[in-house]
Amino acid sequence: MTDLEYADRAEQLLLAIEQCVDRINVATDADIDSQRSGGLITLVFANGSQIVVNQQRPLHEIWMASRSGGYHYRFDGVAWQDTKGAGEFFGALSRDASEQSGLVLRFHD
Template sequence: MTDAQYLDLAESALAAIERCCDQINENTDADIDNQRVGGMITLTFANRSQVVVNLQPPLHEIWLAARTGGYHFRHDGQHWVDTKSGDELFGRLSQECSLQAGQPLSFTAG
């Protein structure tokens, strides 16, 4: 994957996360405060806990940090996949945000 391809895919993933936050805030009482600075999005929940998603361009990865730990995702041609567990980025993000919000939340790439 070229650097340009990585940036296109990674920026698309961050934009999808922002869209999902907007939809969640409109359709639930989860009240996620999402702040984006460059290649990093910080999601802050009502209990003040956070999930951080940030780009790692030199490694062509997206990193996710949450209460349960840190995760590194690489694009496999179709999805962002965790380098250790094989979990998909948006599935893992949904699980982590649901845990921290105390209610089921869904993040998708589309």
């Protein structure tokens, strides 16, 4: 993947997260505050816990940090997959956001 391809894919991912937060906030009582600064998004939940998603341009990866740990994702041509084989990004984000919010939340691209 070229640097330009990575930048496009990573931006699409961050935009999808923001759109999901907007949709979730309208449809549920989750009240997630989404804060974006360049290539970094911080999701802040009502209980004060956070999930941070950021671009790692030199590695062509997306990193996610949540209560459950830190994860690295690389685009495989179809989806952002965990570099250690633990699954797809939006599945992990849905799992961790649900755990941290206490609600069943569904993120998708």
